[in-house]
Amino acid sequence: MTGQAHNRPGDSPLVAVKDLSVLFDAGRAGFWGGKRLIVHAVEKVSFDIHPGETLGLVGESGSGKSTTGRAILGRVPVSEGQIFFQGKEITHAGKNQVRELSRDMQLVFQDPYASLNPRMKIIDIVAEPLLVHGVVKNIREAAKEVARLLELVGLPPDAGARYPHAFSGGQRQRVGIARALALKPRFIVADEPVSALDVSIRAQVVNLMQDLQSQFGLSYLFIAHDLAVVRHISHRIAIMYAGNIVELADRDLIYDAPVHPYTRALLSAVPVPDPPVQRARQRITCPGEPPNPLNPPSGCRFQSRCPYVTQTCRDAAPVLTQRRSGQRAACWNC
Amino acid sequence: MTASPKIPLLEARDLVVNFYTRGGVVQASRGVSFQVDYGQTLGIVGESGSGKSVAVQAVMGLIFTPGHIEGGDILFKGRSLLDPAGRKFVRQVRGKEIAMIFQDPMTSLNPVFTIGTQITEVLRHHMGMTKDQARHRAMGLLDMVDINAPEKRLKQYPHEMSGGMRQRVMIAMALACEPRLIIADEPTTALDVTIQAQILELLADLQQRLNVSVILITHDLGVVAQLCHRVAVMYAGRIVEVGDADQVFAAPVHPYTQGLIRATPRLDVVTERMVSIDGVPPDLISPPKGCAFFPRCDQAKKACSRMQALVELGDDRHVSCWCAAKENVR
Amino acid sequence: MTQPRTDTLEQALAQNRFEWWDSLRELGRELKRDKPGLIGVILITSLVLMAVFAPYISPHDPSAQDLTARLAPPVWYDKGTWNHILGTDHLGRDVLSRSIHGARVSLWVGTAVVLCAGGFGVVMGLMAGYLGGRTDAFIMRWIDTQVAFPGLLLALIILAVIGPSLTTVVVVLSLNGWMVYGRMTRSAVLSIRQSPYVEAAEVVGCRWPRILFRHILPNLTSPLLTLAILEFARIVLAEAALSFLGLGIQPPATSWGLDVAMGKNYMFMAWWLVTIPGCAIAVTVLAINLVASWLRLISDPQEREKQYARHMAGVMRKNLLAALEKEKPPEAL
Numbered sequence: 001m002t003g004q005a006h007n008r009p010g011d012s013p014l015v016a017v018k019d020l021s022v023l024f025d026a027g028r029a030g031f032w033g034g035k036r037l038i039v040h041a042v043e044k045v046s047f048d049i050h051p052g053e054t055l056g057l058v059g060e061s062g063s064g065k066s067t068t069g070r071a072i073l074g075r076v077p078v079s080e081g082q083i084f085f086q087g088k089e090i091t092h093a094g095k096n097q098v099r100e101l102s103r104d105m106q107l108v109f110q111d112p113y114a115s116l117n118p119r120m121k122i123i124d125i126v127a128e129p130l131l132v133h134g135v136v137k138n139i140r141e142a143a144k145e146v147a148r149l150l151e152l153v154g155l156p157p158d159a160g161a162r163y164p165h166a167f168s169g170g171q172r173q174r175v176g177i178a179r180a181l182a183l184k185p186r187f188i189v190a191d192e193p194v195s196a197l198d199v200s201i202r203a204q205v206v207n208l209m210q211d212l213q214s215q216f217g218l219s220y221l222f223i224a225h226d227l228a229v230v231r232h233i234s235h236r237i238a239i240m241y242a243g244n245i246v247e248l249a250d251r252d253l254i255y256d257a258p259v260h261p262y263t264r265a266l267l268s269a270v271p272v273p274d275p276p277v278q279r280a281r282q283r284i285t286c287p288g289e290p291p292n293p294l295n296p297p298s299g300c301r302f303q304s305r306c307p308y309v310t311q312t313c314r315d316a317a318p319v320l321t322q323r324r325s326g327q328r329a330a331c332w333n334c
Numbered sequence: 335m336t337a338s339p340k341i342p343l344l345e346a347r348d349l350v351v352n353f354y355t356r357g358g359v360v361q362a363s364r365g366v367s368f369q370v371d372y373g374q375t376l377g378i379v380g381e382s383g384s385g386k387s388v389a390v391q392a393v394m395g396l397i398f399t400p401g402h403i404e405g406g407d408i409l410f411k412g413r414s415l416l417d418p419a420g421r422k423f424v425r426q427v428r429g430k431e432i433a434m435i436f437q438d439p440m441t442s443l444n445p446v447f448t449i450g451t452q453i454t455e456v457l458r459h460h461m462g463m464t465k466d467q468a469r470h471r472a473m474g475l476l477d478m479v480d481i482n483a484p485e486k487r488l489k490q491y492p493h494e495m496s497g498g499m500r501q502r503v504m505i506a507m508a509l510a511c512e513p514r515l516i517i518a519d520e521p522t523t524a525l526d527v528t529i530q531a532q533i534l535e536l537l538a539d540l541q542q543r544l545n546v547s548v549i550l551i552t553h554d555l556g557v558v559a560q561l562c563h564r565v566a567v568m569y570a571g572r573i574v575e576v577g578d579a580d581q582v583f584a585a586p587v588h589p590y591t592q593g594l595i596r597a598t599p600r601l602d603v604v605t606e607r608m609v610s611i612d613g614v615p616p617d618l619i620s621p622p623k624g625c626a627f628f629p630r631c632d633q634a635k636k637a638c639s640r641m642q643a644l645v646e647l648g649d650d651r652h653v654s655c656w657c658a659a660k661e662n663v664r
Numbered sequence: 665m666t667q668p669r670t671d672t673l674e675q676a677l678a679q680n681r682f683e684w685w686d687s688l689r690e691l692g693r694e695l696k697r698d699k700p701g702l703i704g705v706i707l708i709t710s711l712v713l714m715a716v717f718a719p720y721i722s723p724h725d726p727s728a729q730d731l732t733a734r735l736a737p738p739v740w741y742d743k744g745t746w747n748h749i750l751g752t753d754h755l756g757r758d759v760l761s762r763s764i765h766g767a768r769v770s771l772w773v774g775t776a777v778v779l780c781a782g783g784f785g786v787v788m789g790l791m792a793g794y795l796g797g798r799t800d801a802f803i804m805r806w807i808d809t810q811v812a813f814p815g816l817l818l819a820l821i822i823l824a825v826i827g828p829s830l831t832t833v834v835v836v837l838s839l840n841g842w843m844v845y846g847r848m849t850r851s852a853v854l855s856i857r858q859s860p861y862v863e864a865a866e867v868v869g870c871r872w873p874r875i876l877f878r879h880i881l882p883n884l885t886s887p888l889l890t891l892a893i894l895e896f897a898r899i900v901l902a903e904a905a906l907s908f909l910g911l912g913i914q915p916p917a918t919s920w921g922l923d924v925a926m927g928k929n930y931m932f933m934a935w936w937l938v939t940i941p942g943c944a945i946a947v948t949v950l951a952i953n954l955v956a957s958w959l960r961l962i963s964d965p966q967e968r969e970k971q972y973a974r975h976m977a978g979v980m981r982k983n984l985l986a987a988l989e990k991e992k993p994p995e996a997l
């Protein structure tokens with residue numbers, strides 16, 4: 001594995017996120033609209049992604065993981081904090097700057113069925129980025145490049161002449177990846193790219209993404225909702241809960257020596273496909289559900305579900321602190 | 335299939351279901367047979383398009399045009415559910431003795447009625463309870479699925495609840511008529527992992543306490559490992575392997591089962607790269623001749639281009655594979 | 665993937681060029697199974713042909729008067745002649761010829777209005793739905809205001825100021841009818857712009873006109889088509905109503921509505937003067953509605969599949985069983 005890219009000395013991060021907060025205005029409550037409703041989607045999130053590195057961003061629905069990814073791409077207005085790309089601040093990039101940045105940063109979607117326009121042929125879909133950025137003048141000029149991209153992601157060259165409905169989920173996801181690669185980006189946000197795929201196909205797509213990374217030195221922000229799938233592709237993993245990063249560590253530390261109780265709960269929530277092992281496993285279940293993002297509790301967000309909760313957790317929110325080398329966690333008690 | 339004369343709770347025999355679409359005939363279920371005994375949990379595992387949901391939809395009478403049940407039979411306590419003469423029996427069984435839990439609770443909960451109204455409606459209709467009795471029982475049911483403050487919850491609408499809470503309500507409704515069999519179609523797929531863990535524990539616990547039979551449809555082998563006594567693996571509209579869950583997981587015989595188990599990522603075992611099964615699942619409009627897994631199989635032989643029926647390997651284990659059957663039958 | 669494999673993308677693209685012809689034939693086959701839809705399509709086609717070839721098929725000049733043969737009854741009456749199959753009006757003009765020529769006006773006005781109102785309404789709806797914010801608020805309030813204003817009053821004012829003519833009728837009806845397209849397009853855009861493929865286009869760097877016309881509009885065609893056809897029926901009626909009131913087509917030109925208006929004075933002496941053009945209007949509107957309901961069925965993929973299965977299941981089942989029989993190995997259990 002190319003691994004540990006982030007430890008190389010003198011390597012400046014490709015993407016740097018500092019104290020990022022995203023608040024959404026969710027309208028007003030009450031008949032006369034007296035009370036403003038604000039969704040705290042992401043709060044004070046910081047991380048770096050180095051060239052050639054994959055950061056796995058894991059969290060459940062509503063944890064703010066997708067919002068974080070979209071904030072980097074300039075698709076969600078940032079409330080506080082800063083985002084840097086190649087050392088340049090892009091926090092409040094304007095429309096034209098975002099368009100320029102789309103050459104360097106791309107997005108791979110979760111749903112391979114809904115993310116391809118059903119009325120466009122594969123060639124039109126894959127060639128679109130080239131077309132709108134003026135790399136090619138028309139579709140015919142793009143045919144060669146599209147054929148190369150399709151081959152790169154493991155699709156037959158004649159696939160370009162068909163419509164998306166002729167393909168299975170895994171093949172469509174390959175088309176999505178080919179589209180993202182068309183402009184030769186340096187950074188790709190992959191928003192749960194394999195969650196909607198079958199087990200036997202998942203590995204194909206993850207392996208493809210890994211191969212492309214080593215071939216082109218891509219960096220990924222790989223978003224996932226559980227810890228099972230990010231293990232193989234990530235160099236480091238960040239765990240998000242209710243808008244906060246609760247633990248950020250090198251991959252193996254997350255799996256072998258998790259610190260935060262939520263990380264441990266997430267690990268034990270993924271059932272092992274082996275009945276005797278699964279029965280014997282000591283399972284940490286955290287009761288209850290994530291807090292309401294409209295009205296998060298003061299102190300630690302995980303307090304209502306945490307087995308180790310103390311008064312300190314209710315009073316003040318913990319911040320990420322160094323635990324081991326390459327491992328930081330936000331917890332008062334562990 | 336079995337030598338014992340005991341009648342299973344539910345038995346499907348050679349179920350054939352076709353969907354007549356403009357693209358051609360989709361052979362969703364191509365002769366599926368399985369049985370569920372009293373108090374047993376059967377897991378049906380398969381990928382999308384393997385026909386796992388279609389098989390149980392046939393049990394519940396949920397196959398509509400353009401789908402059609404072409405052949406085979408479904409027996410509940412030895413009586414056919416497909417026989418047009420037994421309509422009254424079928425009406426009694428579906429919804430009352432067999433209950434169903436869906437993947438998305440929102441599709442089966444009516445958004446304009448409170449949870450309480452919907453549960454008591456079922457109780458009054460099927461069990462002939464009075465309003466007070468039904469209310470009382472509804473609270474008991476919500477309590478049973480670990481919903482606290484049931485009194486308050488009964489007055490809520492489905493949209494006021496979280497996904498996990500709605501799925502608990504669905505389970506409570508499924509339990510309302512004291513069914514003998516619960517069919518759960520991907521009950522946790524739409525839920526977060528920590529919530530999935532809660533629901534799986536609840537299902538396991540209820541299954542043991544109430545001694546109901548459960549058919550669990552899922553694509554996740556981990557879920558099967560946690561809940562099921564028996565497992566049936568489906569591929570391209572057929573069952574390719576069926577047997578005791580511990581045995582199937584410990585020593586899978588069919589190459590597809592083997593591949594599926596290897597491809598499921600495990601948190602307790604470290605591998606450098608994820609293992610995949612090459613190729614794509616077959617198109618059910620024109621499935622390959624013979625074994626449907628043949629084009630993706632790494633142990634394929636010449637014989638595989640002919641059809642192979644399920645062969646018994648002993649211990650009530652069956653597999654449909656030429657290679658595996660020859661090795662083990664001796 | 666039933667097509668033969670080809671080596672290069674260029675070859676595959678060339679091979680695919682005639683796909684639309686196949687889908688058109690498929691559509692024709694489905695139409696044959698839907699009897700009401702088929703009747704509707706046949707009626708409309710013959711109406712269109714009748715309108716196009718009106719000068720060649722009508723037996724008389726529609727405005728040629730023959731005062732010696734005033735109010736002649738249709739041919740099946742004793743006094744009727746084959747010269748005027750459907751009789752004549754109070755000026756001795758041939759009713760059949762007038763009806764044939766009337767179709768021209770109805771269909772022309774219908775087409776023109778649907779294109780003008782539809783085009784404008786769809787563009788407004790697209791902008792309102794996609795751009796949102798102030799553009800949306802402005803366009804929607806404009807639509808609300810115009811919907812609240814009585815359409816007939818607006819028509820009367822404009823016609824009184826400019827004076828009635830074919831063009832004015834088209835303008836008036838377009839001004840009155842674009843709002844419904846605008847509203848429908850906007851609501852459809854709002855739901856489609858949420859879809860991941862639109863986000864994908866944005867991420868890739870498409871500018872908004874491309875997203876609107878390349879990604880959103882093509883996915884709106886089937887609901888818009890149904891709406892346009894239903895609107896067409898409404899326009900035919902509206903034109904007839906305006907002409908009946910004397911605000912639409914002016915003599916010596918002909919129109920079904922105009923003929924009904926003139927015929928009403930002789931209703932008890934010569935029933936055919938109102939009935940024939942009246943029937944023409946009714947048949948046209950009915951035919952359009954039949955086609956619209958068929959289109960609605962066809963544009964709903966689920967309903968289309970059901971329809972298909974109902975008709976084709978028997979044949980397909982037989983073919984499948986034969987194929988399976990051939991495949992079955994002799995030694996299988």
